[in-house]
Amino acid sequence: MRWALIGASRIASGYVIDAIRTQDGAEVCSVLSSNAERGAAFAQENAIPESFTDLDAQLADDTVDAVYISTTNEKHHPQAMAAIAAGKHVLCEKPLAMTLEDAVEMVRAAREKGVVFATNHHLRNAGSHLAIRDLISSGRIGSVLSARVFHAVNLPEHLRGWRINDASAGGGVIPDIVVHDADTIRFHLSEDPVDVVAKAGTSGMGEGVEDSVMSVWSMPSGTMVQTHESFTHGFAGTGIEFHGTEGSIFARNVMTQQPVGEIRLVDAGGESDVPFETHNLYHRALSLFTDAVRVNGTPSADGVDGIKSLAVAHAVRLAAQSGKTERVDYGGF
Template sequence: MNWIFVGASTIASQHMIAAVRAQPAGAVTWVVSGNADRAQGWATDHGIAQATDDLSQALADPEAACVYISSTNEKHHAQAMAAIAAGKHVLCEKPLGLSLAEADEMVAAARDVGVVFATNHHLRCSGSHRAMRALIDDGAVGRVLSLRIHHAVHLPENLQGWRINDASAGGGVIPDITVHDADVARFLLGEDPVDVVAQLASSGMGQGVEDSCMSVWAMPSGAMVMSHESFTHPFAGSGLEIHGTEGSIFARDVMTQMPVGTITLRTASGTREVPYSDHSLYVQGVADFYAAVAGRGAPAASGSDGIKSLAVAMAVRAAAQSGQKVTVAYGEVA
C-alpha cells in the first residue's frame, strides 16, 4: 500500500515513516511540501522516490492509495478535501481543521466518496491507555467519579515556531495538546464532555497564542474531568489519574509518543502495578488504519472522533476567553 506524505514534518520523519514501513508492503512513495527544495531534500534523506510542491501531481498517482497529512493546521482542510476528491484514504493529524465546519466538511466528503478518513490521535493507540480503558471497562475502579489529566510539558525548541507564534496557522497549546487530552478523556470514559470552564495563560514562550491552559469538563455520567496543558513546564512530567467508587488508577509519564511510564491500581485489596504492551503507538495506529481500508475494522480514531475532540478544544478556548461556562457544540457529522 503506497502512501503520499503531505508535510515534511518532524512527526512524519521521527514516527510515521517507520510506522508505514512496518506494515506489510507499506511504502511512502511521495512527499509533498510547500517548498520544492525542502521536499526533495526530505525525500532524499528518508529514501522516498518522489517529491513535489504540487499536491495534485502526487494525487494523480494511481498507485498511491493513502494520504497522511501533517502540514500546519490551517492547511489540513484544503489538502484533505483534495485527497478525498482524488479517491484516496486519508489519515490526518489533529486538529482536523481550524473550525468545526471545516472538520464536518472533510468527514462528510469522505463518507460520500466512500474512503476511510481517520484522525491521528496517537495516545489511544498506546498500550498504557488501552490497559487503563480495559481496567475501567472491567469495573476495576467501579463507577468513575473523576479524571485528572496532567499534560504540561516543555515544547522542544525544534517544534516551537508556528506553534507558539502563529495563531493563523493554528498555533497554541489548545489545538496542539488540549485536543489530544479531549480524545484521551473520551476514549477512556466512553462519553463526550457536556460543558467546560477554563482559563488560559501566555507566559512568554511565544507571541499571540496561549501556551498554558487549565479546564474542567462535566461528563454526562456526572464524572468530572480536570485537564492541564502547557508548553512551558520542563520538569513536571505528565500523567493522569482516574478515581472511582471502588479504586483509583495512577499513571505517570504516559502522555507521550513513546511507550513508557507506569500505571498503578489502588483498591481495597491493595496496590499493584499494571503491566501493558510497549508497542509503538504509531505502528498500531497505522495498522488499525490498514485494517479499516481492508474492511476488517475501524481506524483507532475516526473522523468523528477528530470532530468531537476538536469541539471540546474549541469550547475550552471559548470558555477561557469569555470567562463563562460553555456548552460543547459538536459538529453535524459527529
C-alpha cells in the first residue's frame, strides 16, 4: 500500500509513519502541508519523497492507495471528501468533523465509493483496554452498574495552540478528549450513551474554549458513566474503572498512546493484577486497517465509531451550555 499524509503533524511523525512502515509492502509517498517550507522540512526529516501544498495535486497520484488525515479538525471533512472522491481509502483523526452532519456525509460517501473509512481511535487498540473488554464481556464482574473515566491531564505546551484558543478549528477539551472517552466506553460496554448532563469551564488554560469538563452519561442497560476531562491537571494521572455486581476493575494510567499502566480486578476472591499485552497501539490499528483494505476484516474503529464518539461529545458540549439533560443524536446510525 502507498500512503499519502494529509497534514504534517506531530502524531504522524511520532506514531503513524512508523506504524505504516511496519506493514508489509507499505510506504509513505507524500505529505501535504499548507506551508511549503514546513512540508518540505517534514518530508526530509521523515524520508518522504514528496511534499505538496495542493490537495488535488497530491490526490492526483493514481498510485496512492490510502490517506491519513491529521490536520486541524475543521479541515477533516473537505479533505476526506476529496480523498474519497479520488478513490482513496481513508484513516482520519478524531473528531471526524466539526458537525455530525459532515461526519455522516463522509461515512456515507465512503460506503458509496467502496473505500475503507476508519477513525484513528487509538485507545481501543491498547492491550490494557483489550484485556478490560475481555473481563467485562466474559462476565468476570457481572452486570456493569457504573463506570468512571478520569482523563484530566496537563496538555503539553507544544500541543496547545489551536487546541486552547481556536474554536473555529475545533479547539477545546471536549472535541479533543471526550471523543476518546466516548469511544472507549462504547468499546467496553458495547452500547451507546442515551443522554448526558455536563458542566464545563476554564481552569487556567482555555482561551475562548473550555479546558475542563465533567459529565454523567446514561446507558441503555442502566449503567451510569462518570467522566472528567481536562487540559490543566498535571498530577492527576488517568484511568478507567468499571464496577459490577460481581466485582470491580481498576485500571490506572491506561488512557495514553503508550502500552503502559496497570489493571487490578477486585471480587469476592480478593484482589489480583491483570496481565495484558504491551504491543504498539498504532501498529495494531494500521494492521487492522491494512487487512480491511485487503478485504480481510474491519478497522479497529470504523467511520460509524467516529460518528458516535463525535455525537457524544456534541451532546456533552450542548448539555454544558444548556444546563439540561441532552439526548445524544447519532445522525441515524
